[in-house]
Amino acid sequence: MPCCGLRAIEIYLQLQRVQQRVVEVQQWEKSRAASARPRNPPEWTLQVDVGADPRPVAVHLGECTVGGARLKRITRRDAIEALTAGILPCALCRPDRELQVD
Numbered sequence: 001m002p003c004c005g006l007r008a009i010e011i012y013l014q015l016q017r018v019q020q021r022v023v024e025v026q027q028w029e030k031s032r033a034a035s036a037r038p039r040n041p042p043e044w045t046l047q048v049d050v051g052a053d054p055r056p057v058a059v060h061l062g063e064c065t066v067g068g069a070r071l072k073r074i075t076r077r078d079a080i081e082a083l084t085a086g087i088l089p090c091a092l093c094r095p096d097r098e099l100q101v102d
Contacts (some may be wrong), residue, residue: 016020044079045071046087056087064093 026097030094048054059082060067074082080099083089089096096102
């Protein structure tokens, strides 16, 4: 029969391992919840043409999916600059109205 002091140490060490495992599981759950949250859509996107030298085709609102996989996130300023440079606004989502660009 082990000494009472050794048994207490054994219980203490088991408790330490359990507490460490609880912390690890909590961290894992937190990171999993963070990665499961949907990313906010970008406010503006730029649709590029298919090809070796992709050129800008249209400016879209962030929720618009017309451009498919050929969409690139851009800033509000970039969207305004693209529209004023002659890049067409999407006919469906009309970012030019939102940005008040004629």
